[in-house]
Structures are given as C-alpha cells and as structure tokens.
Amino acid sequence: MAEAAVKPQSSAAGATRLKIEGLNAYYGESHVLHGVDIEVKRGEVVALLGRNGAGKTSTLRSVMGLVGRRTGSIVFDGVETAKLAPHRIARLGIGYVPEERGIFASLNVHENLMLPPVIKPGGMSVPDIFTLFPNLKERLYSPGTKLSGGEQQMLAIARILRSGADFILLDEPTEGLAPVIVQQIGAAVRRLKESGLTMIVVEQSIHFVSTIADRFYVMEDGHVVDAMTAAELAANRDRLVTYLGV
Amino acid sequence: MFELLGIPPQALFGQLLLGLINGSFYALLSLGLAVIFGMLNVINFAHGALYMVGAFVAWYLLQYAGIGYWGALIITPVVVGILGLVIEKTMLRHLYKLDHLYGLLLTFGLALILEGGFKYQYGVSGQSYPVPAALNGGTNLGFMFLPFYRGWVVALSIVVCVATWYAIEKTRLGSYLRAATENPKLVQAFGINVPVMITMTYGTGVALAGLAGVMAAPIYSVNPLMGSNLIIVVFAVVVIGGMGSIFGAVASGYLLGLMEGLTKVFLPEASNIVVFLIMVVVLLLRPAGLFGRER
Numbered sequence A: 001m002a003e004a005a006v007k008p009q010s011s012a013a014g015a016t017r018l019k020i021e022g023l024n025a026y027y028g029e030s031h032v033l034h035g036v037d038i039e040v041k042r043g044e045v046v047a048l049l050g051r052n053g054a055g056k057t058s059t060l061r062s063v064m065g066l067v068g069r070r071t072g073s074i075v076f077d078g079v080e081t082a083k084l085a086p087h088r089i090a091r092l093g094i095g096y097v098p099e100e101r102g103i104f105a106s107l108n109v110h111e112n113l114m115l116p117p118v119i120k121p122g123g124m125s126v127p128d129i130f131t132l133f134p135n136l137k138e139r140l141y142s143p144g145t146k147l148s149g150g151e152q153q154m155l156a157i158a159r160i161l162r163s164g165a166d167f168i169l170l171d172e173p174t175e176g177l178a179p180v181i182v183q184q185i186g187a188a189v190r191r192l193k194e195s196g197l198t199m200i201v202v203e204q205s206i207h208f209v210s211t212i213a214d215r216f217y218v219m220e221d222g223h224v225v226d227a228m229t230a231a232e233l234a235a236n237r238d239r240l241v242t243y244l245g246v
Numbered sequence B: 001m002f003e004l005l006g007i008p009p010q011a012l013f014g015q016l017l018l019g020l021i022n023g024s025f026y027a028l029l030s031l032g033l034a035v036i037f038g039m040l041n042v043i044n045f046a047h048g049a050l051y052m053v054g055a056f057v058a059w060y061l062l063q064y065a066g067i068g069y070w071g072a073l074i075i076t077p078v079v080v081g082i083l084g085l086v087i088e089k090t091m092l093r094h095l096y097k098l099d100h101l102y103g104l105l106l107t108f109g110l111a112l113i114l115e116g117g118f119k120y121q122y123g124v125s126g127q128s129y130p131v132p133a134a135l136n137g138g139t140n141l142g143f144m145f146l147p148f149y150r151g152w153v154v155a156l157s158i159v160v161c162v163a164t165w166y167a168i169e170k171t172r173l174g175s176y177l178r179a180a181t182e183n184p185k186l187v188q189a190f191g192i193n194v195p196v197m198i199t200m201t202y203g204t205g206v207a208l209a210g211l212a213g214v215m216a217a218p219i220y221s222v223n224p225l226m227g228s229n230l231i232i233v234v235f236a237v238v239v240i241g242g243m244g245s246i247f248g249a250v251a252s253g254y255l256l257g258l259m260e261g262l263t264k265v266f267l268p269e270a271s272n273i274v275v276f277l278i279m280v281v282v283l284l285l286r287p288a289g290l291f292g293r294e295r
C-alpha cells in the first residue's frame, strides 16, 4: 500500500483520479481497444457510451486488470496500474460492478453483500445499505441468484458501497431492468454522486445518464470517438443519436 | 436370498465396520479432491501418492525422531501441506492457462515419481506401524467386537469432514472459497488475493490426504503402493458424489464404503467392483453425480 502515499494532489477537489492513455487491449489474437484516452476527476460522474461491442466493458476490465493483455498507461491516484494484479488495483479504492452483475449462486444474499473486503474506511454501513435498498433486507438468506434482476443489480452495487471503494465502475446498471427499478437505481446513483463518490457509468443509451453524468465519452470499434460535457449535451443530441443509433 | 438369514451378526457388523473404515478414508481423500477440483479445476492425481507420503512421514517421525502417532497426527499434515504449496507454486500454477488435462497429466506424473521413488527405496513390502498405546485393544459390543483404534479412525474422519464442510459452507473464509470457485477473477477484482487462496487450497487439500495417511498407517501397512490402490476407488467415489460437491464427496465416501462392506457379506465376488458398477450406473443416469449440480 506504500504507493498510495505518492499522490498528494489527488485529495484536492477536481484533481485527476484516473488517467487512461493510449490503452490497447487484446483477447488472444483479437485487438479490441485501439489507443483509448479517458480522464476522470475527483467527484465526477463520467458516462461511457457506445453501441454493443464498442469496447466499453473492455475498457472497465482493463482498468481492473482483468483483460488478458493490455498496453498503454492507466494511472489511478498517481499509481501506474498497468502491471498490478487485480486485487492490488482494487485495493487502491476501485469498486467494480460488472455488466453480468456477478452475483454468486453458492452464496446467500448476506454472504454476497459481505464478500468484498473493506478496502478503505468510510464505506456504507449495512443498515444504511438496507435503507437505500430495502428489498435486500427481506431476502437476506436466499441464494444470491434467486433474486430478481433488479435486486441482483442492487446487491452488486451494495456490496461495493460497503467496501469503502470511492471510485466506482458501473457497467450497464440498467440493462434489462423494468423502468420502476431503473428509477430506483437512478436515485441510488444520484445519492452516491452527492456523497462525493467518483464514478464511470457505462450505458448504451443516454436515457439513464443524461441527468446524472458530468461528462460523456462515446466509443466506437474500440476508439473514443467523441467527448462532451453535460453543458454541451443538449446542443449535441443529434450527433449522439447517430453514434448510438437510438 | 436365504443366506441372508444365515449370516451371523458378528460377520455382518464386522464387514460393515470394515466398510465404514474404508469409507472414512474414501471420504477424507475425496473431500480433498473435491476442494482442489472446485478451486483449481485440477483433478489431483497425486492425491493417493501424497496420502502414501503422509504415512511414510509418520513412519519416519517414529523411526528417526522418536515422535509417535499423536505427534505425527499434527506434524504430518503440515509437512504434506507444505509439499503441496511447493508443488502448486512451482509447477501447477504454470498450467492453469492451458487445458485442465495438463494439470491432470502433471499430477499423474508426480504420483508416478513419488511412488517410484519410494518403491525404489523400500520395495513393495510394507513397513509396520504400531497402533498407539492408548488405543490398543477393543471392546465387545455384544453384536460385534470393536477395536478402539478403528472406532477412533471413524470418529476422527467424521469430525474432520464435518469441520471442513462447516468451514467451507458457514464461515467467511469459506464464502471466499465458494465465490472464487465460481468466479475467481471477480473475487480478485474485489481485492482478495486469489492466487494465494489457490495455493492455500491445494496445500489444505493435500494436507487432508497426509492426515489420512497417518490414520491409515496402523491399519494398512505403510507401503509405496498404498495410495495407488486406494485412489482409483476414490476417483470413482468423487464421480459418484458429483465433481466439486463437498457434501457429495463426503457422503458418497461413507456410503460406498458401507456398500462395499455389505457386498462382501452377500456377494463377496463382487466386492471389488461394486463401486465401479455404481459409478457406471450413475454416469449413465445422472452424469453430474448424486449430489452434483446439473449444468
């Protein structure tokens, strides 16, 4: 954990927390990310948009060190993570909510919730988590995968909040969920933003993130093809619609 | 079926006890195999050889250090466990990226090397190992004679199996293990050092084999082939119980030991093949095993 001390600048508001530069990623022979550059500042919510197969998930997996081979630089809180093992990267304070949610079938809801170790102080307490997601409390001893899709998504987010991670990667949190559940997840994400967490939220459309994100990146075929701030969003909606095909 | 009535209870219960003893070893060994298979996806062919090494470690401790059974019961699993850590870190680890078959081949090779080495040194005749003094003798239960040591083996194996099952199913560390068995990468992405967990799991799994080796030493003689005779049956037990099912491994270990005992009473000719017959039937009717999850 010695590296964590090397970056006094990161405690200042608005300082860069994550800087991805020239990221290339490969699955075996196939080259899926081509020189991706992304920057995220403290307290920001950054949306990563793009159609299916654009490389959004691969970008998040690269940050976590889960992609087989990657080149380029990924600096988090002043630490170059390109050579770190995934558990070392997580311990810098990054929480990962994967696209497939990753709820464990052989663990009950409570065990799923308690699985990620506390990596930083200041994580959400279990009672606070139940206030945020009351459904989880009622199903505490059911097997994790017996929950509905929406409840599994809540659990996937909840367990990361408990760990104290203050930089959160959310991969398509609304995928396949009913509108009422999407609203509940949206309210939760907004609360987390207000509490000062930094987030990257991956989505295929702007509906969910348009009122939450501070900045938007658009990906296509493994490249970042566009970027804009929330203020520029309205003026650029048409362009976005063309990228995303919605 | 008339002979059934002609069986004296002494013979029946004697064979059942023998079956239970064998079942105790099946359970301990298949438990370790199941834990290792779940986490590493490696069918640990070296398991029988490491059980044999465990028995030899106990024998060495007695011969050269004057340390008896009770000391061996503690020291041997540690020694065999450390051997397991070394095997995992220096060899197995490098094969995970390849097909599971390579792990099996490596451990198969290790088993042959270990057995060949001990055979070269000691031949195939056994070294005797005394029953600990405190467990000498036995008691007549009326329907059968129970040697104390055999009762102890059954009891200890049940305690170890239940404790291991509890640790895996009911503790926090066990939830890490179950989760990492399902999705090791995600568990590691939560900040848990999964590579170290894998090493420790292999060490613990083979330590159980080492423990079984010590327990076996006073019953079967300590000899280089004791593991290879046993491990084939244990593989069948694991298949019957269901690959990767902890409960299945333990339950089918005892059940099949008892089945063998019963077969010895009623159809002695079949006693050596009954386990394999059951395995074939289970594979055909329920390939995931009696307690395994169908995928």
Ligand SMILES: Nc1ncnc2c1ncn2[C@@H]1O[C@H](COP(=O)(O)OP(=O)(O)O)[C@@H](O)[C@H]1O
Pocket (backbone or CB within 6 Å): A027, A030, A032, A050, A051, A052, A053, A054, A055, A056, A057, A058, A059
């Ligand atoms: N495990 C994998 N093996 C090989 N190719 C993959 C794998 N995962 C994703 N890909 C490919 O990488 C590209 C980017 O995928 P992904 O990052 O999942 O995109 P997105 O999350 O934007 O839908 C796609 O062409 C996809 O087919």
Ligand SMILES: [Mg+2]
Pocket (backbone or CB within 6 Å): A053, A056, A057, A058, A099, A171
């Ligand atoms: Mg994706």
